[in-house]
Amino acid sequence: MIVGGGGTGGALAHDLALRGLRVTLVERGEITSGTTGRHHGLLHSGARYAVKDRESAVECIEENRILRTIAPGSFELNDGLFVALTDEEAAYEKLFFDSCEASQIPARRVGRAEALRLEPNLNPDLRCAVQVPDGTMDAMRLPLRFFATARRNGADIRPFTEVVGMSMTTPTSVDGVQVVDRASGRRYDIGADLVVNAAGPWGEKISRMGGVDVPIQPSPGILVAVRGRFANMVINRLHASGDGDIVLPQRELSVIGTSSWVTDDPDHLAVPADHVEAMFREGSAMIPSLRGARIRASWSAARPLIGERGASTGRELSRTFKCFDHEADDGVSGFVTIAGGKATTLRAMAESTADMVCRKLGVDRPCATRETELLPHTAYYA
Amino acid sequence: MSSPVEPANDTHATSGTGRSVRFRVSRFKQGDRKPHYQEYAVEVAPETTVLDALTAIRRDQDPTLILRHSCYHASCGTCGMRVNDTEVLACVTEVTELGGGPVKVDPIANQRLVADLVTDMVDFYDKFTAVDQPLVRGSDAIPAATVPPGVPGFTRFENCIECGLCLSACPIVATDPRYLGPAGLAAAQRVLEEPREADAFSVLRLTDDPQAAWRCHLAFECTAVCPSNVDPAGAIMFLRRRLASDRVKSIFGSGWRP
Numbered sequence: 001m002i003v004g005g006g007g008t009g010g011a012l013a014h015d016l017a018l019r020g021l022r023v024t025l026v027e028r029g030e031i032t033s034g035t036t037g038r039h040h041g042l043l044h045s046g047a048r049y050a051v052k053d054r055e056s057a058v059e060c061i062e063e064n065r066i067l068r069t070i071a072p073g074s075f076e077l078n079d080g081l082f083v084a085l086t087d088e089e090a091a092y093e094k095l096f097f098d099s100c101e102a103s104q105i106p107a108r109r110v111g112r113a114e115a116l117r118l119e120p121n122l123n124p125d126l127r128c129a130v131q132v133p134d135g136t137m138d139a140m141r142l143p144l145r146f147f148a149t150a151r152r153n154g155a156d157i158r159p160f161t162e163v164v165g166m167s168m169t170t171p172t173s174v175d176g177v178q179v180v181d182r183a184s185g186r187r188y189d190i191g192a193d194l195v196v197n198a199a200g201p202w203g204e205k206i207s208r209m210g211g212v213d214v215p216i217q218p219s220p221g222i223l224v225a226v227r228g229r230f231a232n233m234v235i236n237r238l239h240a241s242g243d244g245d246i247v248l249p250q251r252e253l254s255v256i257g258t259s260s261w262v263t264d265d266p267d268h269l270a271v272p273a274d275h276v277e278a279m280f281r282e283g284s285a286m287i288p289s290l291r292g293a294r295i296r297a298s299w300s301a302a303r304p305l306i307g308e309r310g311a312s313t314g315r316e317l318s319r320t321f322k323c324f325d326h327e328a329d330d331g332v333s334g335f336v337t338i339a340g341g342k343a344t345t346l347r348a349m350a351e352s353t354a355d356m357v358c359r360k361l362g363v364d365r366p367c368a369t370r371e372t373e374l375l376p377h378t379a380y381y382a
Numbered sequence: 383m384s385s386p387v388e389p390a391n392d393t394h395a396t397s398g399t400g401r402s403v404r405f406r407v408s409r410f411k412q413g414d415r416k417p418h419y420q421e422y423a424v425e426v427a428p429e430t431t432v433l434d435a436l437t438a439i440r441r442d443q444d445p446t447l448i449l450r451h452s453c454y455h456a457s458c459g460t461c462g463m464r465v466n467d468t469e470v471l472a473c474v475t476e477v478t479e480l481g482g483g484p485v486k487v488d489p490i491a492n493q494r495l496v497a498d499l500v501t502d503m504v505d506f507y508d509k510f511t512a513v514d515q516p517l518v519r520g521s522d523a524i525p526a527a528t529v530p531p532g533v534p535g536f537t538r539f540e541n542c543i544e545c546g547l548c549l550s551a552c553p554i555v556a557t558d559p560r561y562l563g564p565a566g567l568a569a570a571q572r573v574l575e576e577p578r579e580a581d582a583f584s585v586l587r588l589t590d591d592p593q594a595a596w597r598c599h600l601a602f603e604c605t606a607v608c609p610s611n612v613d614p615a616g617a618i619m620f621l622r623r624r625l626a627s628d629r630v631k632s633i634f635g636s637g638w639r640p
Binding site: 006029030031032033036037041057073074075076078080082106108110116117118119121131133138139140141160164182183184185192223225229230231232233235249250251252253255261267268270271272273274276296297298299301369376377378381382 | 383389390391393394395411412413429437445446448449450452453454456457458460473474477493496497500503504506510511516517518522523524526527528529530532533534535536537539540541543547558589605609611620
């Protein structure tokens, strides 16, 4: 039983279905209507994390390679370019490049003249650049391939089915979930050997229904889509992570992101005016013509970061993921939470969680998602 | 901006703005005989979208309201609906652009209704996948750019976001479910324009049918409502010219013979 129809839940349903388990997944709204569909659309190479968070960087490049193999045709083949604009950033380039190499991320040094040939709209004052295997993904259609394949392998996917409580025979035992089918209004219970909370930033709300607390900190960031492709590659600022430092081309749009704050309510995300202005300011530092671009949409998405209450901005929280076994941690059986992570690592998150699920259920079957090609996204609607 | 506190100045706010707008939302649950309208009032800011307003209704007033949404920037196509009788994506339709009156919200037409604003997209995909168009295409953007070493050639996603607005607006689809429809025909045109691995000949034959390229009545509603510059009507015109010219060529012994 999986609660949450985002990328994590979809990848987990796929993994468990391949291992032969009977899987039911419920999602409050449409599949990918939470954080997953709203993310930037960046297939990370890991370069963004190479200097400060080696673990995340290695995880990203491994998953980047696997996803290209199991989901061919789901990514724009465009690579990414990290551009240094200032003396300080040019000096940082060596550490950045070496850190990419140390994380096994294929990186190539690109001089100023070549960078401008590759991307004519870049700021002509740029100092140097590094090319890495970033890419553009479709934030909804990649996860849909996991859902489609899971369903083909027997998983029961139920969108518009909202969890309103846990079925608990004793205060320390989760035996299933109580749901409302929002298409009919019908209330019913679904029994389960194990309930996996994969609700992302809503995970804390779900965990409380089972009487446990998980340190999930919803950390929203803003994204701004403007009309026109201003680059072919994913353009990143070559510096320690900051705001508005990624410009990603997607279809006929360019998406600038992002910022970061923390909130307690992932259902109530602001689109602050000063953050929108910051996206234009920082984005146009790398690509000056973005300044006059016409806006298509601005929105916010809440990252499900793992952290302690009281974290101030979300930037210092880890981007890696963690599985919580509530039997071992809190004495509540039949209940597991997967938290953290990011879109690029959805398959790996699912593998770790499925390993834990199988261990708890006494199932001894290995993960097969690394080598199983996914059905096309359109198969979800078959 | 990495800020320690919840930021102010929400340009999409749905409370505290002092400007209230009435929404008449089509409601339907499985087992109901037919849909009915329900009214809600939502406060809006200058950039509050119809999607923001509907999710605020769900959050603050009525948790039973369901709708489809995902990307919030016109790239996933899930939040297609009819707002004041026009097909739009709710995520890029600002409430203040709609005038002051009540905003009427209906699900897209010509698809099976699941509940409230949610339709089943199976029929759409049945026709759309008939031509087997790949998701990625050769990139036509920024022609001055050089392709970097290690990249075989830039690619990008097809423009069609599979929202179904063209099928909802098409007067032929409304009367004849057998018609292949604008989204499928536009996809066929893309395959012919850039065949990639596809079998262009069978795609062309698929469109040469009374229920395909020849069925369109040139209403151009599809192109008018397309949020993604696909221009299905233009694609259908392209297909007809191509089919006509192939017939002429086959009479004179060149070109494809069916």
